[in-house]
Amino acid sequence: MSPLKTFSRRAWARSALGTLLLTGCATTQQPAPSDDAPPPAVPASTSGTAAKAASTEAVRSLGVELKHLDRGVRPQDDFYTFVNGNWLKTTSIPADRARYGTFIELADKAELAMRAIIEESAAAKERHPGSTAQKVGDLYNSFMDTQRIESLGLKPVNDELARVKAVKGADALPELFATLLREGVPVPFGIFVGQDQKQATRYIVYATQLGLGLPDRDYYTKQEPRFVEVRAAYVAYIEKLLTLAGEKDAKKAAQDVMAFETALAAKQWDRTRNRDREKTYNLKSVAELDALTPGFSWGRFLKASGAEATPAVIARQPDYLEAMSGLLKSTPLPVIKSYLAFKVLDTRAPLLSSAFEQANFEFRGKTLQGLEENRPRWKRGVAQVNNVVGEAVGQLYVERHFSPDSKKRMQELVANLREAFRKGIDGLDWMSPATKAQAQAKLAKFGVKIGYPDKWRDYSPLDIVAGDLVGNVRRGELFEHQRAVGKLGKPIDREEWGMTPQTVNAYYSSTMNEIVFPAAILQPPFFNPEADDATNYGAIGGVIGHEFSHGFDDQGSRSDGDGNLRDWWTPEDKTGFEQRTTMLVEQYNGFSPLEAMSVNGKLTLGENIGDLSGLTVAYQAYKLSTQGQTPPVIDGFTGDQRFFLGWGQIWRGLYRDDAMRQMLLTDPHSPPQYRVNGVVRNMPEFYEAFGVKEGDQGWLPPEQRVKIW
Incomplete structure (x- = not known):
């Protein structure tokens, strides 16, 4: 699906793109053994004539960072730590980061490249009005001009706050919600434009639950001490922002806002339920939505959003929308206005004077994620440019940092992965010929995008004004909104990308039935053109396979090769599939990276x-x-x-406890150690490669190992 940017783009990246790679988604001294020989043991060093000779004869380098290996750990017991142990021992999470690892390392590299590109535009003495250089330079400079930002104080958001304050009754909420959402301010629900999951040849509006200021509904109810502390800090944060904005009784208003959000949270679906594509597909006409939410006019809301051309609306959580309308009617209007005023302030705080910015960091950075300090101003400025005109600077990034040879070799890897998947489907002993034929048909229709778009986004309608930071960001959100609603009634744009080339991630889209690999992830340790094939297949090959597999996971398997949500499995095949996935759920439920908190296998x-x-x-x-x-x-x-070393090294990572706590509650990805150890212990090929035997910590009895595709 493609996003309708009526709220934070980062908050809804996953909904917009489908399935991501990361949230927000990488020794012996003897000759290689013969097929019937036992696998070699892992040596204590890499010295030795045979190893040197083999290295000399190799066309490419190893591609594995040997300095990170912890040879005091047996790979048969803890492969993740064997591959990454020395890195884990010697690496500290930067003070401005909640986590750190290979993805962040590459993101930092891309960030430095983007800084050079952006600051060239920012420093240029002459920039043609409307040019990319003008937009990029003026946007970045407007963020870096802290003296001007400080002098403006609350002024940049006075019109937004006045709009909220001017509301005289609940009847005006549809238009107000539409206006706020169009400019990136969240309200109790959100909308986005995407392909209709059951009619993938058309665009349609989706409506979904939104509007909580804490990371997940469970943060409002869990009684463990840390969650109680977070709730108290959140109320204090609400009070602080409202006080800075001149609210006379900010303490009571903050308590009212928290009570309202808690009531919303109680009606929201949990994240596991939200993964169910059938349950979240509820096609409604405007009249049906109006009947579901008495007192809230969807016709007026959609018209004010510019989305009235939608053929219908897909309500992802219809009972939540019904409950929300009841809360809007039963909640005093001053409380709703306080809630919306806070949403404006919370959204814009990082763009305002230091008092707002610091309050925002103290809660959202320190309290929620455990950060020690805010990111340097220039890094936040680069992020802001990426958020607003990402493809414009992405085009320059590709010209400087992505070679045609890398794209060519990636295409070869993808072709081999596709062939392996094709043969793998034919070899499944649990799937019927009829379902295999459907699976092959879907695989044959997989689209692949590598590196960068063939058609770049046109930013000419977007006005960027020197010195107007908040206005620039608002216009950027409105530009994305207009671009999205402009798709309604038009053919599907199959050239569109849901990520910029400088993004370190990858994704699969079920409605487009395509996998996408931006340029920035196609670098070591994920992809190294100079490295050995085995390492690359374990690293970027595993990533490619991961995205291919999303077309056939517990959700992707519900869509066909044309991107339509339909049941194409026989009942017996579905049962066999679910038996295997249930075993995987049970395995991951047993992983506990924090005391009293485990991975949610579902x-x-x-x-x-x-x-x-x-x-x-x-x-x-x-x-x-x-x-x-x-x-x-x-x-x-x-x-x-x-091959397995290549996979193991791409997942090295460290998390602060607060970030890990948030991940376990909100992230559909497992923590990094389980993306390695939780996988290899199910693969017989790993047992053979490293000689894993019963009694080793990495051993699973054969009947407990899961194989799906």
């Missing part, structure tokens, strides 16, 4: 399937690429061992 099921099936298919693709030849030993590692 919430993370799709991503866990993607990891396991993706790496399995990547291994088969790697074997196809060897054409029956035994790869040389490089630095003491066999080809199969290098």
Whole structure:
């Protein structure tokens, strides 16, 4: 689906794109053994004549950072720590980060590249009005001009606050909600434009629950001490912003806002239920929505949103919308106005004077994520430019930092992964011929996008004004909104990208039935053109396989090759599939990275399937690429061992406890250690590569191992 940017783009990236890779989604001294020989043991060093000879003969380097290996840990017991242990011991999370790892390292690299591009435009003495350089330079400079921002105080949002204050009755809420959403301010529900999941050839409006200021509905109800502390800090934060804005009784208003959000949270669906594509597909006419939400006019709301051309509305959580309308009627209007005023202030606080900015960081950075300090101003400025005119600077990024050779080699890898998946489907012993035929038909229709769009986004309608930071951001949100609603009634744009090229991530879209790999992720350790094939297949090959697998995970398997949500499985095949996925849920439920908190196996099921099936298919693709030849030993590692090392190293990562707590409640991805250990212990190929035996900590009895695709 493509997003309708009527609220924070970052908050709804996942809804807009489908399934992501990360939220918000990478030794022996003996010759390689023969097929019937036992796998070699892992050595204590890489010295030795055979290893040196193999390294010399190899066309490419190992592609694995050996300095990060912890050779005091057996790979048979804890493969993740074996591959990443020294990195984990010697690395600290930067003070301005909630987590750190390979994705952040690459994001930092891309960020530096973007800074150079952006600051060139910002420093240019002459910029043609309306040009990319003018838009980029004036936007960045408006963020970096802290003296002007400080002098303006609350002035940039006075018109938004006045609009909220002017509301005389609940009857005016549809238009007010539409206005706020169009400019990126959240209200109790959100909308976005995407392909109709059951009629993928048309665009339609989706309506979904929204409007909470804490990361998840569970933050409002959990009674553990840390959640109680967070709620108290949130009320204090609401009070602080309202006080800065001149609210006379900010303390009471903050308590009222918290009570209103708590009531909304009680009616919202949990994240596991929200993953169900059938339950969240509820096609409604405008008249049906009006009947569902008495007192709230959807016709007026859609007209004010510019989305009246939608053929209908898909209500993702209809009972929530019904309950929300009841709360809007029963809640005193001054409370709703306080709530909306806070939403304006909370959204704009990072763009306002230091008092607002610091209050925002103290709660959203320190309290919620455990950050020690705010990110440097220039980094936040680069992020702001990326949010508003991302493809414009992305085009310059690609010209400087992405080679045609990288794209060509990626295309070869994708072709091998597709062939491996095709053969894998044919070889399934639990799937009937009829369902296999449907699966093959879907696979044949998979689209692939690598590096960057063939058609770049046109930002010419967007006005960027020197010195008008809040106005620039608002106009950026409105531009995205207009671009999205402008799709209604038009053919599907199959050239559109849901990520910028400088984004370190990848995704699968079920309605487009395509996988997408931006340029920024196609770098070491994920993809290294100079590295050994085995390592690349384990790293970027596993990522490619992960995205392929999302077309066939517990949700993607519900859509056909044309992107339509329909049941194309036989009942027996569905039962066999669910038996396997239930085993995977149980496995991941047993992982506990924090005391008294475990991975939610149901919430993370799709991503866990993607990891396991993706790496399995990547291994088969790697074997196809060897054409029956035994790869040389490089630095003491066999080809199969290098394959798994490639996967293990891309997931190294550290999390602050508060960030991990939030991840466990809200993120459909498992923590990094389980994306490695939770996967390899299900793969017989890993057992053979590293000689895993019963009694090793990484051992699972064969009957407990899960194989899906």
